[in-house]
Amino acid sequence: MADILIKNAYVLTMDPDLGDLKNGTVVIENGRITEIGKETNENAETIIDAKHSVVMPGLVNTHTHAATTLFRGYADDMQLAEWLERCIWPAEAKVTAEDIYKGSLLACLEMIKSGTTSFADMYFFMDETAKAVELSGLRASLSHGLTELGNKEKGDNDLKEGRRFVRAWQGAAEGRIETMYGPHAPNTCSEEYLAKVREEASRDGARIHIHLLETEAELTEVKEKYGKCSVRLLDDIGFLGPHVLAAHCVWVSDSDMEILRKRGVNISHNVISNMKLASGIAPVHKMLEKGINVSLGTDGCASNNNLDLFEEMKTAALLHKVNTFDPTVLPARQVLEMGTVKGAKALDPETGMLKAGKKADLILVDMRKPHLTPCFDVASHLVYSAKGSDVRTTIVNGKILMDDYKVLALDEQKVMEETQKAVEELVSRVNI
Numbered sequence: 001m002a003d004i005l006i007k008n009a010y011v012l013t014m015d016p017d018l019g020d021l022k023n024g025t026v027v028i029e030n031g032r033i034t035e036i037g038k039e040t041n042e043n044a045e046t047i048i049d050a051k052h053s054v055v056m057p058g059l060v061n062t063h064t065h066a067a068t069t070l071f072r073g074y075a076d077d078m079q080l081a082e083w084l085e086r087c088i089w090p091a092e093a094k095v096t097a098e099d100i101y102k103g104s105l106l107a108c109l110e111m112i113k114s115g116t117t118s119f120a121d122m123y124f125f126m127d128e129t130a131k132a133v134e135l136s137g138l139r140a141s142l143s144h145g146l147t148e149l150g151n152k153e154k155g156d157n158d159l160k161e162g163r164r165f166v167r168a169w170q171g172a173a174e175g176r177i178e179t180m181y182g183p184h185a186p187n188t189c190s191e192e193y194l195a196k197v198r199e200e201a202s203r204d205g206a207r208i209h210i211h212l213l214e215t216e217a218e219l220t221e222v223k224e225k226y227g228k229c230s231v232r233l234l235d236d237i238g239f240l241g242p243h244v245l246a247a248h249c250v251w252v253s254d255s256d257m258e259i260l261r262k263r264g265v266n267i268s269h270n271v272i273s274n275m276k277l278a279s280g281i282a283p284v285h286k287m288l289e290k291g292i293n294v295s296l297g298t299d300g301c302a303s304n305n306n307l308d309l310f311e312e313m314k315t316a317a318l319l320h321k322v323n324t325f326d327p328t329v330l331p332a333r334q335v336l337e338m339g340t341v342k343g344a345k346a347l348d349p350e351t352g353m354l355k356a357g358k359k360a361d362l363i364l365v366d367m368r369k370p371h372l373t374p375c376f377d378v379a380s381h382l383v384y385s386a387k388g389s390d391v392r393t394t395i396v397n398g399k400i401l402m403d404d405y406k407v408l409a410l411d412e413q414k415v416m417e418e419t420q421k422a423v424e425e426l427v428s429r430v431n432i
């Protein structure tokens with residue numbers, strides 16, 4: 001007998017061969033999708049009647065700093081450098097491992113509730129984030145952030161911790177955790193340091209998560225220091241490849257895009273964070289046209305201020321239209337691909353699509369809502385009208401994490417209360 005049978009659903013498979021299925025069924029066994037189609041004779045331990053719901057692949061958040069839920073709304077309306085140096089970094093210096101656990105758990109709760117089934121994270125005290133991921137049931141690609149900032153000792157210590165973390169957690173939580181190396185950015189890590197990270201990562205068979213050309217300031221600083229921009233710098237040291245996940249890429253030139261395409265680098269577009277910090281507008285439509293894999297990320301709650309990928313999809317679709325004066329740019333289906341299949345290509349290609357054999361990471365979106373009525377086109381609704389709060393059921397690795405709006409793995413009230421308490425204590429230490 002199968003574990004889960006979902007029936008009577010509108011199934012948005014994101015599989016180009018299968019397309020959408022009206023009145024479709026999805027069968028799940030041992031963490032994988034075993035059958036998908038119109039009808040099935042299968043019986044199952046759990047049967048979900050998905051009438052009035054859309055079943056789709058879970059959303060993939062390819063760049064965040066989960067524990068920064070602690071700083072949601074703490075420092076708004078500032079430039080990136082000032083925001084980091086005056087507010088975020090001093091506050092982060094006072095944060096404890098326990099705070100990170102609570103902040104990460106809150107992030108996991110928020111993601112489960114808004115339909116995100118996997119995410120890529122870069123932060124510190126990452127054992128705590130890994131423990132939160134393990135408990136919550138989500139899937140994640142985690143990295144300890146590595147920052148040198150002209151301090152060799154700090155760089156070496158960070159790398160040592162990054163290496164320990166990569167080796168300690170790779171494949172943990174029934175294979176739901178992947179570990180990565182996380183050099184912060186080309187303007188906070190030196191060329192030699194980045195080369196060392198590249199070497200360590202390939203030795204461990206680990207992938208790399210990095211911020212890249214988020215601001216014009218990075219472009220200028222790196223050009224002044226090395227006589228070339230960040231992308232060329234990374235390429236010259238053999239850093240780039242399909243194992244690299246680069247967040248932002250706002251200030252990339254045409255020739256940078258050519259390098260990123262040639263090397264098969266995965267890009268995470270963080271449209272709301274880029275808008276909020278006024279970093280600029282990434283040339284997403286050009287990257288997509290070139291065939292570069294561009295997915296979506298929220299960045300941390302300190303610069304977003306939430307983890308709702310439905311908001312991210314809508315904002316991306318709208319911003320690139322007005323920026324190009326072309327309403328045909330980034331249509332709904334393409335944006336859904338960025339939020340699912342393309343994100344999965346960056347983190348785990350065995351997810352992101354509803355197809356027999358894929359890992360069972362999927363969500364049910366409740367379409368019985370005033371703002372989703374009437375429904376001419378499901379894809380349009382998911383991008384332009386739906387919200388994270390319309391997600392009623394979230395399944396990861398074949399396990400139900402939220403069942404009809406009820407989160408099973410976590411005690412919602414307790415997670416919120418404990419984070420609130422931790423932040424109140426943190427405030428008294430930092431003088432926020």
Ligand SMILES: CSC[C@H]1O[C@@H](n2cnc3c(O)ncnc32)[C@H](O)[C@@H]1O
Binds near residue numbers: 065080
């Ligand atoms: C070394 S851990 C990650 C580090 O990055 C900071 N951070 C959060 N958001 C951004 C962003 O948009 N650009 C650059 N750095 C960012 C985070 O607070 C940690 O200090």
Ligand SMILES: [Zn+2]
Binds near residue numbers: 063065211247299300
């Ligand atoms: Zn970031």
